[in-house]
Amino acid sequence: MTEIPEHLLKRSKAARAKAGGEEPAAGASDAPATAVAKADGAAAPAKPAAPAAPVKPAAPVVKPDSPVVAAYKARKKVPIWAMLGLAILPVWGFMYAQALTPEKKVVQGPLGIGAKVYASECSGCHMADGSGAAGGAYSFLKSDAVTTFPHIEDQLRWVSFGTKAYADAGIRIAGDPNRAGGPHVVGTNGLMPAQGTKLSSAQLLAVVCHERFALGGIEQSGDEWDKWCSPSSPAWVAAEGGTSIAELGTKVDGALEIGSTPKPGTTATK
Ligand code: HEC
Incomplete structure (x- = not known):
């Protein structure tokens, strides 16, 4: 886990208390960064590799995705095989049009x-x-x-x-x-x-x-x-x-x- 310097935690607690105790979505007041990282985990599974990271002075502020971005990330993606199908669509269209064109009469x-x-x-x-x-x-x-x-x-x-x-x-x-x-x-x-x-x-x-x-x-x-x-x-x-x-x-x-x-x-x- 990334360590958050004590003085920063204190400062953020104080700030929240001042703001009227309104808790951010993460809830756990003593480890906001961890909670946020977890929330993000579903959409970005690469994150758990973080523990090995060296101690950083500042908390890695991972902002939760806005609903729009989250929806974008969670959308159903077009599978690769379907892309192949789409890629040859113009070729198929061309051949189809050719097949429908009546053969020209002999001109030579x-x-x-x-x-x-x-x-x-x-x-x-x-x-x-x-x-x-x-x-x-x-x-x-x-x-x-x-x-x-x-x-x-x-x-x-x-x-x-x-x-x-x-x-x-x-x-x-x-x-x-x-x-x-x-x-x-x-x-x-x-x-x-x-x-x-x-x-x-x-x-x-x-x-x-x-x-x-x-x-x-x-x-x-x-x-x-x-x-x-x-x-x-x-x-x-x-x-x-x-x-x-x-x-x-x-x-x-x-x-x-x-x-x-x-x-x-x-x-x-x-
Ligand atoms: C100005 C009108 C006219 C044009 C143009 C014309 N012909 Fe004729 N053609 C005739 C007439 C009239 C006859 C019959 C002539 C006769 O009785 O001596 C005839 C006869 C023929 C015959 C004989 C058919 C048979 O069974 O006896 C052939 C073959 C023929 N034409 C081919 C052609 C070809 C090929 C062309 C075009 C390159 C052509 N004609 C253009 C008027 C025309």
């Missing part, structure tokens, strides 16, 4: 780019949904483009040159002459503007792939897909590398020549 590759080109260059006449106009620009729904052009090379050539160049060259049928439902005869439905002078070869290939695979709804697999319209197809890689539409056939195994002038279209069996 032939179909992604083709959809954009179609919307800005073709939808005005062929309609945004590809349904076309009666007696005007043809439909691309239900694989209509594939029915007219069994070979994608013929469609690429047609879109590149348009109605006028074919008519000028005296070519009547740009697609399949044996087309189911009758061949599409050049100029019958109006004037399809040439795209080869406006679009890059990659844009032109992309929009034709879009008309066949996306609007036409044919399956995105098989020979034509692998060679012309998949993002890793030789035609797409070459077109992106700057090969012209006229030369594109030379980059694909077994392709028909596209060439730099209009040509009659071919049947499914060539």
Whole structure:
């Protein structure tokens, strides 16, 4: 126990007597410091180590905690494991938000780019949904483009040159002459503007792939897909590398020549 010098004890007794005998909370008038230390003991268990302390001239005045501080010390603390949970909460929130965000549609590759080109260059006449106009620009729904052009090379050539160049060259049928439902005869439905002078070869290939695979709804697999319209197809890689539409056939195994002038279209069996 810490010794309290006799003269200090006397002085404090005298002072208390003078104040009207009002006892402090500790009660035990001869050992106030001890009592206070005990009262504090509940909240601060480290205290009992004090006995070894050297004799000090003044009493270690340990003030009792105010109710607010006592309540603060006695509060229930958040356990460590709960803190870990709280710490990863932002990460979890981020992942949760990511999971809820709908996957973005393809914007790269032939179909992604083709959809954009179609919307800005073709939808005005062929309609945004590809349904076309009666007696005007043809439909691309239900694989209509594939029915007219069994070979994608013929469609690429047609879109590149348009109605006028074919008519000028005296070519009547740009697609399949044996087309189911009758061949599409050049100029019958109006004037399809040439795209080869406006679009890059990659844009032109992309929009034709879009008309066949996306609007036409044919399956995105098989020979034509692998060679012309998949993002890793030789035609797409070459077109992106700057090969012209006229030369594109030379980059694909077994392709028909596209060439730099209009040509009659071919049947499914060539
Ligand atoms: C100014 C209106 C107009 C625009 C723009 C237009 N087309 Fe056409 N397209 C037509 C018309 C009209 C025809 C029919 C032409 C004919 O009878 O000679 C046609 C025919 C076609 C055909 C032949 C379809 C078939 O089954 O015979 C294809 C393919 C085609 N267009 C693709 C495109 C693409 C790709 C674009 C955009 C890059 C485009 N068109 C933009 C009006 C348009």
